Amino acid sequence: MLRGRDVRSLEAMSTIDAQADTLPLGGPSLPQERRLVTELPGPRSAEILARKAAAVPAGVGHTVPVAAVAAGGGVVVDADGNSLIDLGSGIAVTTVGSAHPKVAAAIAAQAAQFTHTCFMISPYESYVEVAEALNRLTPGDFAKKSALFNSGAEAVENAIKIARKYTGRQAVVAFDHGYHGRTNLTMALTAKAMPYKSGFGPFAPEVYRAQASYPFRDGLSGAEAAARTILQLEKQIGADNLAAVIIEPIQGEGGFIVPADGYLPAIVDWCRANGVVFIADEVQTGFGRTGAMFASEIFGIVPDLITTAKGIAGGMPLAAVTGRAEIMDASHSGGLGGTYGGNPVACAAALAAIDAYETEGLLERAAEIGALLKDRLSAIQAGDPRLGDIRGHGAMIAAEFVDPATGAPDAALTGAVAKAAIAQGVIVLTCGTFGNVIRFLPPLTIGDDLLNEGLDVIAAALAAHPSSAGA
Ligand code: PLZ
Numbered sequence: 517m518l519r520g521r522d523v524r525s526l527e528a529m530s531t532i533d534a535q536a537d538t539l540p541l542g543g544p545s546l547p548q549e550r551r552l553v554t555e556l557p558g559p560r561s562a563e564i565l566a567r568k569a570a571a572v573p574a575g576v577g578h579t580v581p582v583a584a585v586a587a588g589g590g591v592v593v594d595a596d597g598n599s600l601i602d603l604g605s606g607i608a609v610t611t612v613g614s615a616h617p618k619v620a621a622a623i624a625a626q627a628a629q630f631t632h633t634c635f636m637i638s639p640y641e642s643y644v645e646v647a648e649a650l651n652r653l654t655p656g657d658f659a660k661k662s663a664l665f666n667s668g669a670e671a672v673e674n675a676i677k678i679a680r681k682y683t684g685r686q687a688v689v690a691f692d693h694g695y696h697g698r699t700n701l702t703m704a705l706t707a708k709a710m711p712y713k714s715g716f717g718p719f720a721p722e723v724y725r726a727q728a729s730y731p732f733r734d735g736l737s738g739a740e741a742a743a744r745t746i747l748q749l750e751k752q753i754g755a756d757n758l759a760a761v762i763i764e765p766i767q768g769e770g771g772f773i774v775p776a777d778g779y780l781p782a783i784v785d786w787c788r789a790n791g792v793v794f795i796a797d798e799v800q801t802g803f804g805r806t807g808a809m810f811a812s813e814i815f816g817i818v819p820d821l822i823t824t825a826k827g828i829a830g831g832m833p834l835a836a837v838t839g840r841a842e843i844m845d846a847s848h849s850g851g852l853g854g855t856y857g858g859n860p861v862a863c864a865a866a867l868a869a870i871d872a873y874e875t876e877g878l879l880e881r882a883a884e885i886g887a888l889l890k891d892r893l894s895a896i897q898a899g900d901p902r903l904g905d906i907r908g909h910g911a912m913i914a915a916e917f918v919d920p921a922t923g924a925p926d927a928a929l930t931g932a933v934a935k936a937a938i939a940q941g942v943i944v945l946t947c948g949t950f951g952n953v954i955r956f957l958p959p960l961t962i963g964d965d966l967l968n969e970g971l972d973v974i975a976a977a978l979a980a981h982p983s984s985a986g987a
Contacts, residue, residue: 542615543588548963550591550941550970551599557581558596577711579604580943587614590962592943600938601970604945605959608768608800608912611827611869612878613961618868619830626864633860635664636853642863649870650838653809656818661844662836664858668799668825669697671835672762674852675821676701678837679760679793682846687757689749691728693770693949696762696797705762707770708949724753728763729775732905732916738778745779746786755790760821765811768800771948772914772955774907780815787820793843795821799835800912803827804873804960807883807910814909830869834862878960882910888964889913889956892971900978902929913956916948919983925950929981936977942970 540546557565564583582594587610592600605611612619626642635643647662654660665671676688688705690696696705698712704719706712713719726748727734729741736744749758765780767773787794796819801811805827808814812822821839828834837844872878890906893915897903904918917926917933930952937944947955954974958967 540586540593542586542593543617543620544613544961546586546588546591546593547599548589548591548966549599550601550966550973551597552941553598554596556594556598556939556941557583558594558598560595564595579945580938588616588961589613590959590966598941600941600943601966601973602943602962603956603958603967603970604943605957606831607826607945608805608957609826610831610959611803611805611911612830612872612876613959614831616830616869616872616961618872619832619865622864622868623832623861626861629860631859631861632856634855635858640860640863642860642867643858646834646836646858646863646866646870647838649867650824650836653870654822654838655810655812656840659841660838661841662838663844663852664863665825665835665837665854666833666856666859666862667697667835668797668823669699669702670854670857671799671823671825671837672696672705672795672797673699673701675762675795675797675823675837675839676705676760677852678839678843678846679795679821681851682843683759683791683793685757685759686722687724687753688722688759689724689726689753689761691726691745691763691767693728693730693767693773694725694762694764694797695767695769696764696799726752728767728773729779730771730773731776732773732907736776738776738780739782741776741779742782742786745783749786755792758790758792760793760795761787762795762797764797764799764801765815765817766801766806766909766912768912768955769947771916771950771953772908772912774909775815780812780817784817784819793820795819795823797823799823799825803869804879804882805910805912805957806908807879807886809873809879811909828869829862829866830872832859832862832865834858834866879910881960885911885958885960885962885967886913888967889971892968892975896971896975896978902926902978902983908956911956911958911960914947915954915956917952917954925952927951929978929983930954932981933974933977936980937970937974940973940977942973944970944974 650662651660690705701720704723825835901920905916
């Protein structure tokens with residue numbers, strides 16, 4: 517006999533089934549168009565967002581006021597049937613596109629076989645295959661090993677654990693404008709207080725901050741910026757105390773900051789000469805995002821350890837630490853792991869996504885997207901000096917907005933343009949220590965038409981917005 521609770525859950529299931537019949541399927545077959553049938557949010561999204569406000573804490577914010585029901589190619593479709601141009605990929609995650617057919621099929625097949633055994637209890641082949649793929653694809657012509665985790669922050673935490681164990685040292689250096697996550701150690705590594713750290717301390721000890729390279733703002737060459745960093749490392753921490761230096765090859769949340777030429781190689785050389793583990797946090801830059809498989813390749817560096825997540829598994833939660841076998845093997849048996857790390861469904865998704873990166877011309881597509889974005893933004897900049905800097909690689913491009921008279925960051929303008937674009941059905945994200953950067957992170961499956969239309973909307977929003985300088 518069914519109890520009340522079971523009856524309710526059956527009813528809930530049939531509602532889901534009924535809804536599933538009417539909801540669009542995601543993936544590349546979704547109509548690739550911007551289509552607004554309501555103001556945003558429409559009534560159905562508004563209802564879901566009201567329930568969100570009641571059921572989910574305010575600390576968990578959202579940027580786009582819609583409830584998503586499908587996504588693919590270059591669009592996100594909401595519960596009211598609005599179709600939005602996706603220039604964010606859920607923060608650089610759906611790089612192969614949302615609901616990529618190979619990824620969706622691999623997930624379904626694996627889910628029907630087994631969903632979990634715990635790799636630390638009964639290992640399985642797909643985890644090993646993902647590790648082999650990472651060892652093969654990451655820069656460095658030496659023996660490598662990989663361990664899998666659930667999130668970028670967890671990968672970063674583990675990279676630090678491994679570096680400390682290997683070196684027997686404790687200090688870790690992260691950088692101004694750096695972002696590494698929201699767990700306790702990664703909050704300590706992250707530079708920006710609001711919204712990531714404020715009120716959430718105390719933070720993990722033995723984390724130090726140095727200045728990196730931000731050519732648009734510091735005007736230093738790579739060699740000059742590296743000399744400044746190295747002086748800080750030697751004088752404020754001391755190489756003998758330093759286990760690891762962790763840096764994003766292109767700083768993501770901090771403003772898509774591309775370091776000056778020669779900066780990263782000089783830091784890697786110094787680390788190598790001083791027995792310090794150099795960790796490249798490629799959580800945001802990895803997996804084709806920049807037009808290279810890993811951004812480290814663009815700068816000609818070979819990190820000791822690389823952290824990855826986001827684009828690795830087509831939207832499934834998976835992360836990794838990959839690096840020199842002798843460093844990765846420093847931990848005692850049982851020292852690394854976690855219940856879900858390298859979950860088989862996530863691994864199946866990763867293998868499908870990696871296949872897509874390698875066989876579907878996506879890296880080349882990232883480079884084309886970058887060229888298109890830079891061309892269009894340069895044309896806008898020619899007529900509007902508030903667009904102070906355009907930078908980035910591949911499908912990771914930034915537009916930094918300033919007061920043209922002083923170069924001061926213009927966060928108000930940036931926020932207003934992003935908000936106006938979103939209201940018109942273009943998902944754009946901002947970033948930057950000063951909140952004055954619009955970042956472009958489209959899925960690599962987006963077409964030129966949608967990219968151009970998205971930029972038209974942003975250009976119009978910018979033109980319509982009076983200068984906030986001096987306001
Ligand atoms: N390292 C370089 O970019 C995540 C943060 C979104 P998780 N960036 C998006 C937000 O506001 O929470 C990120 C990153 C770099 C680490 C992380 C952390 O990855 O998967 O969010 O834990």
